Amino acid sequence: MEKGRNYTLHIWRQPSAKVKGKFKTYKVENISPGSSFLEMLDILNNELEQKGEDPVHFDHDCREGICGTCSLFINGRPHGPEKEITACQLHMRSFPDGMDITIEPWRASAFPVIKDLVVDRSAFDRIMQAGGYVSIRTGGVPDANAIPIPKENADLAMDAAQCIGCGACVAACKNASAMLFVSAKISQLSLLPQGDVERSKRAKAMIKQMDDEGFGACTNTGACEAECPKGISLSNIARMNREFMRSAVVD
Amino acid sequence: MKLDSKIPEGPLAEKWSKHKFSLKLVNPANKRKYDIIVVGTGLAGASAAASFGELGYNVKAFCYQDSPRRAHSIAAQGGINAAKNYQNDGDSIYRLFYDTIKGGDYRAREANVYRLAEVSNNIIDQCVAQGVPFAREYGGLLDNRSFGGAQVSRTFYARGQTGQQLLLGAYSALSRQIHNGKVQMFPRTEMLDLVMVDGEAKGIITRNLVTGEIERHSAHAVVLATGGYGNVFFLSTNAMGCNTTAAWRAHKKGALFGNPCFTQIHPTCIPVHGDQQSKLTLMSESLRNDGRVWVPKTVEMAEKVRKGEVLPNDIAEEDRDYYLERIYPSFGNLVPRDVASRNAKNVCDEGRGVGETGLAVYLDFRDAIKRDGEDTIRAKYGNLFQMYEKITADNPYKVPMMIYPAVHYTMGGLWVDYNLMTTIPGLYALGECNFSDHGANRLGASALMQGLADGYFVIPYTIGDYLATKPYDKVSTDHEAFEKAEKELRERINKLLSIKGNKTVDQFHKELGKIMWDKCGMSRSEKGLKEAKEEISKLREEYWQNVNVLGSNDEMNMSLEKALRVADFMELGELMVDDALDREESCGGHFREESQTEEGEAKRNDEEYTYVSAWEYKGEGKPEELHKEELIFENVKLTQRSYK
Ligand SMILES: Cc1cc2nc3c(=O)[nH]c(=O)nc-3n(C[C@H](O)[C@H](O)[C@H](O)COP(=O)(O)OP(=O)(O)OC[C@H]3O[C@@H](n4cnc5c(N)ncnc54)[C@H](O)[C@@H]3O)c2cc1C
Ligand code: FES
Numbered sequence: 001m002e003k004g005r006n007y008t009l010h011i012w013r014q015p016s017a018k019v020k021g022k023f024k025t026y027k028v029e030n031i032s033p034g035s036s037f038l039e040m041l042d043i044l045n046n047e048l049e050q051k052g053e054d055p056v057h058f059d060h061d062c063r064e065g066i067c068g069t070c071s072l073f074i075n076g077r078p079h080g081p082e083k084e085i086t087a088c089q090l091h092m093r094s095f096p097d098g099m100d101i102t103i104e105p106w107r108a109s110a111f112p113v114i115k116d117l118v119v120d121r122s123a124f125d126r127i128m129q130a131g132g133y134v135s136i137r138t139g140g141v142p143d144a145n146a147i148p149i150p151k152e153n154a155d156l157a158m159d160a161a162q163c164i165g166c167g168a169c170v171a172a173c174k175n176a177s178a179m180l181f182v183s184a185k186i187s188q189l190s191l192l193p194q195g196d197v198e199r200s201k202r203a204k205a206m207i208k209q210m211d212d213e214g215f216g217a218c219t220n221t222g223a224c225e226a227e228c229p230k231g232i233s234l235s236n237i238a239r240m241n242r243e244f245m246r247s248a249v250v251d
Numbered sequence: 252m253k254l255d256s257k258i259p260e261g262p263l264a265e266k267w268s269k270h271k272f273s274l275k276l277v278n279p280a281n282k283r284k285y286d287i288i289v290v291g292t293g294l295a296g297a298s299a300a301a302s303f304g305e306l307g308y309n310v311k312a313f314c315y316q317d318s319p320r321r322a323h324s325i326a327a328q329g330g331i332n333a334a335k336n337y338q339n340d341g342d343s344i345y346r347l348f349y350d351t352i353k354g355g356d357y358r359a360r361e362a363n364v365y366r367l368a369e370v371s372n373n374i375i376d377q378c379v380a381q382g383v384p385f386a387r388e389y390g391g392l393l394d395n396r397s398f399g400g401a402q403v404s405r406t407f408y409a410r411g412q413t414g415q416q417l418l419l420g421a422y423s424a425l426s427r428q429i430h431n432g433k434v435q436m437f438p439r440t441e442m443l444d445l446v447m448v449d450g451e452a453k454g455i456i457t458r459n460l461v462t463g464e465i466e467r468h469s470a471h472a473v474v475l476a477t478g479g480y481g482n483v484f485f486l487s488t489n490a491m492g493c494n495t496t497a498a499w500r501a502h503k504k505g506a507l508f509g510n511p512c513f514t515q516i517h518p519t520c521i522p523v524h525g526d527q528q529s530k531l532t533l534m535s536e537s538l539r540n541d542g543r544v545w546v547p548k549t550v551e552m553a554e555k556v557r558k559g560e561v562l563p564n565d566i567a568e569e570d571r572d573y574y575l576e577r578i579y580p581s582f583g584n585l586v587p588r589d590v591a592s593r594n595a596k597n598v599c600d601e602g603r604g605v606g607e608t609g610l611a612v613y614l615d616f617r618d619a620i621k622r623d624g625e626d627t628i629r630a631k632y633g634n635l636f637q638m639y640e641k642i643t644a645d646n647p648y649k650v651p652m653m654i655y656p657a658v659h660y661t662m663g664g665l666w667v668d669y670n671l672m673t674t675i676p677g678l679y680a681l682g683e684c685n686f687s688d689h690g691a692n693r694l695g696a697s698a699l700m701q702g703l704a705d706g707y708f709v710i711p712y713t714i715g716d717y718l719a720t721k722p723y724d725k726v727s728t729d730h731e732a733f734e735k736a737e738k739e740l741r742e743r744i745n746k747l748l749s750i751k752g753n754k755t756v757d758q759f760h761k762e763l764g765k766i767m768w769d770k771c772g773m774s775r776s777e778k779g780l781k782e783a784k785e786e787i788s789k790l791r792e793e794y795w796q797n798v799n800v801l802g803s804n805d806e807m808n809m810s811l812e813k814a815l816r817v818a819d820f821m822e823l824g825e826l827m828v829d830d831a832l833d834r835e836e837s838c839g840g841h842f843r844e845e846s847q848t849e850e851g852e853a854k855r856n857d858e859e860y861t862y863v864s865a866w867e868y869k870g871e872g873k874p875e876e877l878h879k880e881e882l883i884f885e886n887v888k889l890t891q892r893s894y895k
Contacts, residue, residue: 016806034524036642042529042757049755049810054802057809059317061490063530065638066415067321089641114461115807122438125318129430133423134382138302138707139373141380145337148391158384158409161416165320194382 004030005097009044011056012104014113021113023102033093037080038063038070040092057116065089065229068164071171072117073104078168078227086166086229106167108176110214121167123213124181131205132185134194153191160188162230169224169232175216180224182210183240184232190243200247207244254507254865254880257668258362263886264344267366270669271712275719282307284723286470287714288455289313290442290497293322294414294699295682296476297421298706304428306711311468312425313437313457315492315812320422323478323490324702327414328535328635330398330406331699333371338395342403344368349887350401351697354587355662355690356839356855357889358510358863360882362669367688370708371700375407377707381420385409399536399695400585400894406696411535411634417699421706440466442497443815444736445473445504445678452501452678453726456736460812463805465737467728471721472677472714475501476706479661479683481514483820483827484772485764487658488520488533494816495823498665498684506673507865507878509666509686511823512831515693515840516773517659518591521642522611529757531657532642534614535635536695539584541619541628542652544591546612548572550602557609563651564617574598582894589692589840589853590894592656596773597851599655606653615651656773660698662689662840663830666865666880670713671705674865677717681705686863691839744804747814752797756813759794763787763817763824771828776844780832784825791821826866826875833877836860857889 006029014021028044035043038060045055061069065086072087074080079087082094095101103117111119161184169180186203189195195202218237225234259270277285285308289300292314300312314322334347347368352359375393379385385407386394398406409416428434439460446454446467454469480495481487502508519534547553548570555561574594576583584591595612598604605611620628625648629636636647643653665673665680667687672679682702689697726732770783794817802808837846837853838860846854862879869876 032525032527034643035527036530039527039529043527046755046757049799049801052799052801055810057807061316061321061492062323062326063491064326064532066412067316067323067325067490069316069321085641089638091642091644093644118807121317125320125426125436125438128320128423129426131430133427134380135427136380136424137305138298138377138424138711141376144335144375144379144385145392149387150391151387151389154384154387154391157382158386158416161384161409161419162412164415165318188384189382192382192384194380 002033004032005092005095007031007040007095007098008100010100010102011117013056013116016115017112031092033091035092036063036088037074037090037092038088057118059118060088063088066164068166071106071119071166073106073171075102078106078171079229084229084231086164106171108170110176110178111167111170123215124165124167124178126213127178127182127206127209128185130209131202134189135198147193149192157188157191160184160191160232160236163232164230166229168227168229170215172223172227173216174221174223175219177218177224178210178215179218179237179240180228180232180234182206183236186243187236187239190239199243203240203243204247252674252867252878254666254674254878255668256360256880257670258360259669263361263365266362267369274712274716277715277719279307283309285309285718286311286725288468288470288473289476290455290474291322291476291478291682291684292319292425293324293476293478293682294418294421294702295684295706296474297322297418297425298703299474299476299681299710300434301421301424301428302707302711304431304433307433310428310434311437311470312434313440313442315439315441315460317438319425319436319438320419322418323493324418324699325415326490327699328411328533329537330396330408330413330696331374331417332398332405332696333375333407333700334368334405335372335375337393338404340403342405346403347371347405351688351694352690352887353892354692354694356692356892357690357857357861357884358838358882359688359690361884361886363687366709367701367704370704373708374700374703378417378420381423383409383416383420396537397540400582400587401694414699417703421703441812443500443740445501446732446736447504447675448726448730448732451676454728454733456733456740461807463803463808465740467733467737469726469728469733471718471725472679474679474681474710474714475665475684476681477684479664480820480823481658481661483763483824484658484767485760486523486528486531486768488517488531491530494819496816496819498680499819499823501665501673501675501678503868504675505868506675506678507666507867508663508826509863509865510663510691510830511827511866512771512834512841513662513691513839514658515588515660515662516592516656518588518595518656519614519654520657520659521639522606522653522655523608532638533657533659534639534652534654536588538614538632538635539591541631542584542614542616543573543618544575544584544612544614545571545573546598546603546605553603553605553609556605557607563605563613572598572603579894586894587692587694592773593842595656611653611655613651614654616647617651620648658772660693662686662691662693666863670716671710672713672717679710679714681710691841743815744811746795747798747800747811747818748804750796750798750800752799754797755799756810756817759790759798760813760817760820762790763821766790767824767827771831774842774844775831777832780828784828787821787824787828791825794818794821829875830864830866833864834860855891
């Protein structure tokens with residue numbers, strides 16, 4: 001077994017949305033390099049609870065990089081130092097022994113803090129509700145092979161559909177823009193014949209909702225793409241802009 | 252209590268059509284006079300809630316995550332089955348039905364399973380229409396693969412993220428209904444009790460996980476789609492929040508629990524690395540299509556490997572034991588999950604396991620890479636290999652993967668009849684949370700199918716049959732039944748918060764998990780089970796005296812959330828042990844050491860155990876009562892499963 005490692009953690013603590021938060025420093029010891037980042041936080045929390053201190057609240061569920069629940073800003077980067085990975089997939093072997101680690105919540109006015117590292121991302125759901133779907137009902141649809149779809153389009157749609165809705169793009173962006181998130185869904189559906197019918201309406205409705213939620217504008221810095229754990233490409237934003245232009249023309 | 256499965260009369264292939272015709276309907280204009288509560292918005296719950304909304308019912312939907320898009324269905328990798336026969340390789344509804352019944356080791360209902368196979372094709376149509384980007388061939392049509400040992404290619408998939416794409420499809424349909432005002436969504440809200448009025452389900456009590464507020468919700472019917480209870484084992488491939496609370500609370504209010512001991516242990520998971528671990532990761536079983544499973548032939552060699560003196564790649568062909576290929580020459584590495592898992596345990600018990608802990612076997616792609624080239628293998632499994640490397644820091648293109656079985660799925664769940672109604676009128680259970688279709692063992696790619704079948708194509712029909720006979724008036728949330736349920740919940744919460752003991756919830760959960768894994772896991776014996784029963788009951792007693800839950804109810808309090816869930820896991824754990832004790836046969840995922848053939852294979856006992864066990868809660872401290880639903884097979888002949 002590899003030797004355990006020690007870390008100094010600086011963690012954002014905020015009891016509730018109404019109270020001001022601040023950083024608190026903790027030490028954790030003898031962490032196995034094979035432990036995940038969140039297991040390291042579990043260990044910290046177990047110790048805090050044993051000492052009668054309120055455990056650090058953070059969002060997490062699947063712990064395998066797919067549900068999009070975890071949302072930690074680690075040493076200045078959403079989901080931490082590694083590329084195309086979520087915080088729950090990070091392992092402590094990426095953090096040298098003795099390191100200082102700063103952990104903050106996503107910072108964006110559209111994602112208010114609920115407690116400690118937990119934020120409210122319901123704005124994303126409302127954007128989806130505004131138009132992130134094909135308006136069909138259950139039953140009465142054609143056979144799945146009735147409409148052939150070129151493999152390239154299906155693959156591109158899948159590339160975009162991989163978005164896990166974690167919000168790292170917003171957290172990474174200095175304008176707190178949600179363009180990458182919104183464009184991924186708009187792209188996916190506009191690339192497929194099933195989504196084609198409503199493409200104009202969809203783009204307009206989702207973009208309007210995005211603006212209403214208070215997300216910032218896109219100034220093409222590309223930080224979102226660089227930090228996206230699923231590698232969602234900036235080309236989706238270009239495609240969304242085309243869709244938006246097109247919807248203006250169609251009107 | 253008499254169990255009535257309500258299986259329709261008539262030939263197997265006509266049962267569902269006939270039944271649909273005989274179900275009572277609610278007239279379109281009257282649907283808006285009925286309210287339905289849907290707890291859980293995974294595949295089963297989201298598809299049901301969206302479909303109800305489209306039909307015109309008023310729906311309230313609940314989930315504990317911050318968004319319905321994050322239910323654990325999202326984590327399913329491999330794919331979803333359907334009997335489309337697009338590959339022209341001899342598949343049919345009957346074959347899918349037959350494989351599922353056989354795969355479940357003849358412990359599921361024929362009629363339910365046939366219906367599942369029948370509606371499977373509609374699911375694929377539905378998902379494609381929603382814009383689910385399934386994998387396609389160059390001609391533009393859908394691609395399929397063979398999965399989990401099936402002899403035909405009937406599995407539809409979206410890279411290694413099928414569950415994600417299906418869930419996002421269902422979530423999009425749900426979002427549309429939320430937008431239309433037909434579904435009211437309550438994320439970060441946990442159901443903590445069921446409310447019954449005059450013996451029927453009329454509402455639920457929830458806790459708002461942000462504010463701690465306890466809330467009452469009343470409706471004409473309640474649908475539970477709250478997923479599986481694999482986390483009773485502490486370590487599993489389930490998400491951290493997966494729990495049994497909703498189902499267990501319903502059980503304590505009178506819903507019978509079916510086959511609680513039927514658990515699926517998945518053979519291809521990343522081995523446990525040490526005692527700091529809190530979650531296990533599944534590697535898709537599709538890997539077994541190309542990977543070869545082996546361990547060193549001798550204990551001595553295995554020891555050297557464990558110490559790092561010999562590397563796996565340096566072990567000569569004749570010193571390797573490809574044990575699945577050796578024991579099961581016709582299925583080889585593709586034997587069903589329970590068989591693969593048990594054999595991995597056996598070779599490790601013999602001392603031939605690898606890895607630091609000795610609790611691992613190799614899954615080796617060397618020969619596949621030699622045969623097909625690294626690019627082909629990358630195209631098929633690239634993301635899985637990458638995931639493996641992220642977790643273990645080993646490169647599976649170069650060194651064999653290490654895997655070990657882990658708890659993955661629970662076939663048991665709330666007992667339901669053909670209409671998916673539990674033994675409580677007005678209470679339904681869908682998806683993994685019911686016991687219905689997989690018998691004693693679930694086939695790969697069939698859980699997604701079942702969740703969506705239940706939600707899109709079964710419950711929208713069957714719920715009308717119940718509602719059509721009910722008055723429009725809704726029970727008021729001031730009713731004494733709500734009052735009482737809320738009061739009891741508050742007492743439970745206050746009790747947990749006031750104990751202020753010496754152990755954290757996680758410590759108890761880990762202890763429970765260890766008992767369950769050691770004694771009610773891959774292999775079970777009368778002796779072990781009896782010990783487990785005693786240990787759990789002691790642990791439970793200690794829990795209520797010595798657990799430490801900090802904070803208050805009036806805030807976001809994740810320790811309290813966990814504490815409530817673990818309390819229910821303890822009770823369920825005991826019932827699982829009771830059920831495992833009762834079933835003195837080996838079938839599917841349930842292996843009783845007393846019931847094996849001379850070669851050590853599972854031995855089923857159809858004479859005595861061709862039944863579903865359905866357990867009835869009889870009150871605090873009293874043993875539960877077992878009811879048996881005899882399983883009648885009119886279409887398939889019961890045979891011993893053999894994969895040799
Ligand atoms: C890692 C992994 C891989 C898998 N791969 C496959 C595969 O390839 N193919 C396949 O067919 N199956 C697969 N399965 C199994 C399959 O994914 C699940 O059985 C299925 O998705 C369960 O769906 P569900 O809707 O029943 O439950 P879930 O998706 O688990 O949803 C449960 C819902 O209930 C809610 N909930 C739970 N408790 C409460 C409560 N008390 N109050 C309020 N809400 C609550 C949750 O918030 C959630 O919304 C896999 C499972 C795992 C774990
Ligand atoms: S916890 Fe699911 S993506 Fe991290």
